[in-house]
Amino acid sequence: MEKTIILTGFMGAGKTSVGKTLAQKTGLKLLDTDKLIEKQEGTTISRIFQTQGEEAFRKAETNILKSLLKTKEKTKEPAIISVGGGLPLREENQTLLKNLGLVIYLQIQPSTVLKRLKGDTSRPLLQGGDAQEKVTTLLTQRAPIYQKAAHLSIDVDNKTLNQIAEEILLQSNIISP
Numbered sequence: 001m002e003k004t005i006i007l008t009g010f011m012g013a014g015k016t017s018v019g020k021t022l023a024q025k026t027g028l029k030l031l032d033t034d035k036l037i038e039k040q041e042g043t044t045i046s047r048i049f050q051t052q053g054e055e056a057f058r059k060a061e062t063n064i065l066k067s068l069l070k071t072k073e074k075t076k077e078p079a080i081i082s083v084g085g086g087l088p089l090r091e092e093n094q095t096l097l098k099n100l101g102l103v104i105y106l107q108i109q110p111s112t113v114l115k116r117l118k119g120d121t122s123r124p125l126l127q128g129g130d131a132q133e134k135v136t137t138l139l140t141q142r143a144p145i146y147q148k149a150a151h152l153s154i155d156v157d158n159k160t161l162n163q164i165a166e167e168i169l170l171q172s173n174i175i176s177p
Contacts, residue, residue, distance in 0.1 A: 004078045004101025005172060008146055010139050011085040012113040013106040014156055014164065019082040021165040032082045036064050045084075054086075061087045065096040072100060088149035089142065097149055102172050105150035106164070107143075110136045112157050 005022060007015040016032055023030035034045055037060045041048060048057045061084060068081065081100065087093050097103045113135050147153060152171055156164050 003172070004072060004081060005168065006081045006083060006097050006101050006103045007106055008083050008088050008097070008103060008150060009085065009106035009156075010108055010113060010135075010142060010146070012116040013085075013108040014116075014161065015082040015085075015106060017161050018106060018156075018164050018168070019080045021161045022080045022168060025165055025169065026080070028078055028080050030080045030082065031068065033061060033064050033068075033087060034082075034084045036068075037061065037084075040064070058086065058090060062090060062093055062096070065093055065100065069096060069100050085142070088145055094145075094149040098151070102152070103150045104168055104172070105146040105153040106156045107146075107153050108139075109157050110139050113139065 005028075007019050007022075009015055019030045019032065022028070037048070037057070038044055041060060043051075045057065048060070065087070072079075078101070083097070088097060110132070114132055117131075117135075152168075154164060154167055154171070159167075
């Protein structure tokens, strides 16, 4: 039986990249909540943070989840969904995620995040200040929330995209074609 797989975790954990690999292996459509929000709002995530603030962005994330849930109820089509790193922080979103499908937390260490995001200026929450301190603090705060919001956790440190995707398929009992 095919199910919707939702990938959560901290920025740099590979949600979008793993999502693309899973979509190729399963033939399911990949949806990215950040891209859906940018399309809906007609601007970038960074711009939303700058002009409207984080709370407006978090509200947009909740609205996108509600929209995805309505679509899924109508079409019954499974998909791979990659969500923004802060999306599970709202309790309401945690419930919506679990109603939408199988939620998988991609666990990552701060050192791996810093390696992967070195030189990336598109992450609003990493702008200004000590990136290592910010990553460590945010990840420490968010890890228990990601854990609570997920059905399964997969460690992504020192693994290829293919290894992570295969582990997800194996643990979620989804057979790739």
